[in-house]
Amino acid sequence: MLPIKQLAILGGSPAFREPLHVGRPNIGDRQQFMDYANQIFDNRWLTNHGPFVKQFEQELSGLLGVKHCITICNATVALEIAIRALGMQGEVIVPSFTFIATAHSLQWQGITPIFADIDPRTHNLDPRSVEKLITPRTTGIIGVHLWGRPCEIDALQQIANARNLKLLFDSAHAFGCTYQGKMIGNFGDAEVLSFHATKFFNTFEGGAIVTNDDDLAARIRLMQNFGFAGYDDVVYVGTNGKMSEISAAMGLVNLKSLDEFTDANCRNYHKYQQEINTIPGLSLIQYDESESCNFQYIVLEVDQQDTGLSRDHLLETLQAENVLARRYFWPGCHRMEPYRSYFPNASLSLPETEKVAARVLVLPTGTTLGEREIEIVCNILRIALDNADAISQRIRD
Numbered sequence: 001m002l003p004i005k006q007l008a009i010l011g012g013s014p015a016f017r018e019p020l021h022v023g024r025p026n027i028g029d030r031q032q033f034m035d036y037a038n039q040i041f042d043n044r045w046l047t048n049h050g051p052f053v054k055q056f057e058q059e060l061s062g063l064l065g066v067k068h069c070i071t072i073c074n075a076t077v078a079l080e081i082a083i084r085a086l087g088m089q090g091e092v093i094v095p096s097f098t099f100i101a102t103a104h105s106l107q108w109q110g111i112t113p114i115f116a117d118i119d120p121r122t123h124n125l126d127p128r129s130v131e132k133l134i135t136p137r138t139t140g141i142i143g144v145h146l147w148g149r150p151c152e153i154d155a156l157q158q159i160a161n162a163r164n165l166k167l168l169f170d171s172a173h174a175f176g177c178t179y180q181g182k183m184i185g186n187f188g189d190a191e192v193l194s195f196h197a198t199k200f201f202n203t204f205e206g207g208a209i210v211t212n213d214d215d216l217a218a219r220i221r222l223m224q225n226f227g228f229a230g231y232d233d234v235v236y237v238g239t240n241g242k243m244s245e246i247s248a249a250m251g252l253v254n255l256k257s258l259d260e261f262t263d264a265n266c267r268n269y270h271k272y273q274q275e276i277n278t279i280p281g282l283s284l285i286q287y288d289e290s291e292s293c294n295f296q297y298i299v300l301e302v303d304q305q306d307t308g309l310s311r312d313h314l315l316e317t318l319q320a321e322n323v324l325a326r327r328y329f330w331p332g333c334h335r336m337e338p339y340r341s342y343f344p345n346a347s348l349s350l351p352e353t354e355k356v357a358a359r360v361l362v363l364p365t366g367t368t369l370g371e372r373e374i375e376i377v378c379n380i381l382r383i384a385l386d387n388a389d390a391i392s393q394r395i396r397d
């Protein structure tokens with residue numbers, strides 16, 4: 001037991017001097033990155049599909065075993081482009097328990113996101129809920145592989161085939177993960193990856209659309225570059241979704257450390273699992289370790305009935321110790337604007353989303369965190385639960 005004399009929320013000193021973050025960037029070989037940056041300056045080719053972007057796209061395609069990889073400036077723009085290139089319109093079914101970008105990328109282009117409920121065991125889109133929401137205006141489904149755990153791909157594909165709908169996956173969390181032994185990136189009509197700084201693999205900002213469909217890939221390439229088919233030849237409405245050379249260089253550097261990042265996450269996950277298994281009322285989501293997995297999220301579920309402490313009070317307790325845990329995807333997209341105003345009764349049809357959003361807490365992990373920090377975090381959790389009444393009283397006062 002590591003000594004914590006008094007919890008900070010009850011008047012003690014914080015356990016950590018420096019804050020522990022969720023999603024602190026992993027950074028590969030700095031010298032290699034500096035060398036690449038110098039090459040970019042020597043080339044005087046900063047963006048517009050330069051040699052670093054080309055190489056990064058090739059390496060990503062090879063790693064994922066997918067025919068086409070189009071790197072994009074971030075995953076939100078990648079979702080917008082993929083949605084448009086797929087011809088989605090009218091209504092598209094999405095989970096509400098996701099990052100707001102999944103819904104906004106539709107609404108931004110006048111398409112209505114229709115929120116389906118999740119399976120509480122997986123936190124992913126429930127295909128039964130999806131089926132019930134299909135109307136004549138539905139043109140597609142966007143599944144999200146939340147926390148990197150693949151959603152029910154086969155069931156969603158069957159619905160899409162039967163109802164002639166497009167199927168896109170928001171795979172922002174699932175880079176490096178597999179479904180039935182096959183890399184995420186090969187499913188649906190296309191998949192979108194995020195390489196944002198908070199993801200375990202980053203290009204500062206960045207993302208990619210991956211697909212095995214030649215025509216779709218060609219449309220996406222045009223749309224990400226203003227619709228230019230040649231020097232003075234614009235054939236579509238397009239946008240600027242290009243990835244810069246410096247981001248691609250960061251991606252190439254970080255690809256070399258991908259195994260190291262994943263191993264650190266995996267070690268941390270097992271350490272958290274070992275500790276949290278001994279704390280009644282708390283559980284960690286499970287990863288299917290027979291598949292490849294990036295273990296990038298440490299997702300705690302807090303059962304207030306068993307712990308006597310609410311998720312939010314536990315969060316305040318951790319924050320007081322400088323453990324900056326986060327309530328991910330709370331309160332759900334349907335409770336944020338503009339969707340809250342559009343669908344004031346949505347919560348009635350999203351009971352599982354509401355319950356999961358109220359009990360999830362994401363804990364810090366990544367290459368900057370080690371065993372000792374995890375032991376201290378878990379001791380804070382233990383002591384917090386032992387002092388549940390005093391903490392609730394202090395917060396109420």
Ligand SMILES: Cc1ncc(COP(=O)(O)O)c(C=O)c1O
Nearest residue numbers: 074075076099101172194195196
């Ligand atoms: C599920 C999900 N979709 C989309 C995005 C948007 O990614 P980006 O920040 O690269 O635009 C994120 C997160 O950051 C996400 O978590």
